[in-house]
Amino acid sequence: MDIQIGIGIGPIHFGQEEESVTEHLGLPESREYIEFEDALGDGTKVLGYYGDGLVFNFDSDDDFRLSTIAIREPGHTLFGTDLFGLNKLQVLTHLAGHIDEEPQEEVHTEDDAPDYLLVEYVDQSLFLWFDADTLVEIEIGYRFDNDEPVWPKKA
Incomplete structure (x- = not known):
């Protein structure tokens, strides 16, 4: 499927409800609710379509509308372009032709996991995760205007 920054992926758009996603993709392989740390009752519904390599989050802060993919x-x-398996230089070179924003980089280290490099295009709500200089995950979200969500227009 085609990833559209600030919009969604294929026929799935930010702001949709869970039922709309399952109408397009069928039932997920997993469904869970994860409570946010330090948040009283706030959390996210997570739908996992692992065969397709897709995970959808519906945050309580957004009235359980699709907020990240x-x-x-x-x-x-x-x-x-399918960017998976490409190294950081190849990915950033490709994106430089389409995004007019300097990415920010941050290394994430955990005791029991390998180091991951996060490359963020904050204004685009685009987050790229690299393991050993290879792209392993793309995360996208809706855009903001003056701290307010900008939901994609319905087709």
Whole structure:
């Protein structure tokens, strides 16, 4: 499917409710609710379509509308190219032709996991995760204007 920054992936758009996603993709392989740390009752519903490498989050802060999408497997394109398996330089070179924003980088380290490099295009709500210099996950979210969500227009 085609990844559209600020919009969604394929026929799935930010702001949709869970039922709309399952109408397009069928029932997920997993469904869970994760409570946010330090948040009284706030959390996110997570739908996992692992065969397609897709995870959809519906945050309580957004009235359980689709707020983020994680893409974890090849077969999905961003600006016409499947970026999975490419190194950081290849990915950033491709994106430089389409995004007019300097990315920010941050290393995430955990005791029991390998180091991951997060490359963020904050204004685009685009987050790229690299393991050993190879792209392993793309996360996208809706855009903001003056701290207010900008939901995609319905087709």
